[in-house]
Amino acid sequence: MRLLNKAMTASQSTQTLIKPSDAAAWIACIRRAWLDKHQSTTVYEPDAFNQLLSDLGLAHEAAMLARLESQYPVIQAISFDHTQVLMQQGAPVIYQGRLVDEQQGLVGYPDFLIRHESGEYQPADAKLSLSENKKSNSDSAGNISPFAAK
Numbered sequence: 706m707r708l709l710n711k712a713m714t715a716s717q718s719t720q721t722l723i724k725p726s727d728a729a730a731w732i733a734c735i736r737r738a739w740l741d742k743h744q745s746t747t748v749y750e751p752d753a754f755n756q757l758l759s760d761l762g763l764a765h766e767a768a769m770l771a772r773l774e775s776q777y778p779v780i781q782a783i784s785f786d787h788t789q790v791l792m793q794q795g796a797p798v799i800y801q802g803r804l805v806d807e808q809q810g811l812v813g814y815p816d817f818l819i820r821h822e823s824g825e826y827q828p829a830d831a832k833l834s835l836s837e838n839k840k841s842n843s844d845s846a847g848n849i850s851p852f853a854a855k
Contacts, residue, residue, distance in 0.1 A: 722805060722812040765833040766816060773798050773817065782818075792818070792826055802828070 730737045751759060773779050779798040782788040788802045799818040805811070815828030 721810065722807070723810055724812055724814070762833050766831040769816070769831040770800060773800075779817075788818070792820075795820060795824070799826070802826075804828075 727741075730741075734740075770779065777797040779800050780791055780796045781800045782791055782802045785803045785805050788799060788804065791799050791802075797820050800816070802815055802818040804813045804815070813828065816831045817829045818826045819829055820826050
């Protein structure tokens with residue numbers, strides 16, 4: 706993935722960086738960008754169902770982490786710069802990597818960055834679902850699903 710091989714340091718710039726979830730929300734709701742800028746910052750308290758979904762998702766991610774840790778050395782990234790250092794060192798699996806392309810104004814937080822034999826990294830997210838999501842590159846229930854590398 707070419708984005709991952711470019712410099713990925715987070716400078717002190719005032720540029721607004723866009724996460725994939727931001728772009729998806731803006732596509733789903735034409736007012737989302739305005740709401741994000743002008744809406745009050747009240748704390749959202751999830752209802753019981755949304756809390757259950759969150760808890761199950763976090764438990765699934767922990768299970769995927771344990772599965773990977775049983776097979777490979779896994780190192781948790783703590784910053785954009787640390788992610789870059791781990792990639793330069795050739796860490797087999799990076800957990801909670803932080804990626805930024807300041808030129809494009811994009812930022813990403815994949816659950817895992819998995820190093821291939823070629824030396825390039827592929828982002829992967831732990832997704833919990835009962836069926837295949839046709840809108841993403843996720844596999845069926847309980848698999849770690851890498852994003853398509855371009």
